[in-house]
Amino acid sequence: GRVLAVSDYIGNVRGYIQNPNVEIPLKSNGKIDVSGAVGAGFLNIIKDMGDGEPYNGSINLVSGEIAEDITAYYAQSEQIPTVCALGVLVDTDLSCRAAGGIIIQLLPFADNETITAIEKNIPFLSNISRLFEKGMLNEEIMALAMQGIEYDLFDEIEVDYLCTCSRDRMKKALCSLAPEEIKNLFREQVAEGKPEELEVQCRFCNSKYTFTPQELLK
Numbered sequence: 001g002r003v004l005a006v007s008d009y010i011g012n013v014r015g016y017i018q019n020p021n022v023e024i025p026l027k028s029n030g031k032i033d034v035s036g037a038v039g040a041g042f043l044n045i046i047k048d049m050g051d052g053e054p055y056n057g058s059i060n061l062v063s064g065e066i067a068e069d070i071t072a073y074y075a076q077s078e079q080i081p082t083v084c085a086l087g088v089l090v091d092t093d094l095s096c097r098a099a100g101g102i103i104i105q106l107l108p109f110a111d112n113e114t115i116t117a118i119e120k121n122i123p124f125l126s127n128i129s130r131l132f133e134k135g136m137l138n139e140e141i142m143a144l145a146m147q148g149i150e151y152d153l154f155d156e157i158e159v160d161y162l163c164t165c166s167r168d169r170m171k172k173a174l175c176s177l178a179p180e181e182i183k184n185l186f187r188e189q190v191a192e193g194k195p196e197e198l199e200v201q202c203r204f205c206n207s208k209y210t211f212t213p214q215e216l217l218k
Contacts, residue, residue, distance in 0.1 A: 001018030001019040002017075002018040003017050003018070003038065004016055004018075010157065011158055011159040011160065012159075012161075012162040013159060013160070013162070014161060014162060014163050014164070014204045014205070015204065016203040016204050022037040032088075032090060034065055034066065035063050035065045036064065037064070038064035039061075039064055040060075040061060041060075041061050042060060043058065043059050043060075043061055043069050043070070043072075043073050044056070044058045045057040045058070045077070057073065057077035057078065058077070059072060059073050059077055067084040067085055067086040070082070070103075071083065071084045074105070080105050081105065081106040081115075082103060082104065083102075083105075083122060083125075084101065084103050084104075085101055085122075085125040085126070085128045086100075086101035086128065087099065087101065087128040087129030087130070088129055089130065089132075089133055097129075097133060098129050098132040098133035099132065100128060100131075102125060102128065102141060102142070102145060104145060106118075117147065118145070118149070120147075121144060121145050121147050121148070124145065124147075125145060128141070131144075163204045163207070165204060165207055170200045170202070170209045170211075171209075171211060171216070174200065175216060179217060182216050183217070185198055186213050196212070197210050197212050197213075198210070198216070199211075
């Protein structure tokens with residue numbers, strides 16, 4: 001199924017997995033087999049830059065490993081040399097113990113010395129979830145990636161999971177259906193012995209909204 005992530009320019013993110021109940025054997029090294037769970041498919045990117053038609057890019061998944069596919073996307077679709085390291089450490093109770101990542105991209109004026117230094121530092125990022133588990137700060141992980149390179153810290157923003165759903169948005173979505181379609185949905189509820197109401201659940205945050213015929217057909 002679909003794996004969807006949405007973000008804005010100020011650090012608000014949300015996402016969902018269409019079929020999250022995937023149980024497959026661990027890799028031989030004991031790690032979760034993300035590529036086996038994701039499988040074959042496409043990586044589609046939509047970027048709204050606020051200046052007209054959104055940018056659309058798409059590539060075939062190269063492995064199903066998220067970081068590898070993101071790196072391949074930038075190389076193939078946008079021709080930007082990119083290093084992407086992502087990691088999630090899952091605890092024994094299946095909760096998220098640590099997670100994080102880093103993206104390094106070359107600007108057009110990057111010299112060979114900078115490129116060589118970044119390539120030399122990539123192995124330090126190979127198990128990035130463990131770095132976060134140890135309590136390392138973003139600046140400390142960035143220092144590992146930038147060893148041998150002079151750099152400045154321009155900005156830092158907080159990132160948070162924020163869903164934009166609301167009762168009004170859900171109502172508008174239902175009201176976009178033809179009146180007869182809405183009536184049929186209510187009839188199906190009654191025929192199944194359920195209350196004459198429609199419940200809509202947000203895929204991003206699991207919030208539930210209930211509507212009556214009077215609300216949708218007035």
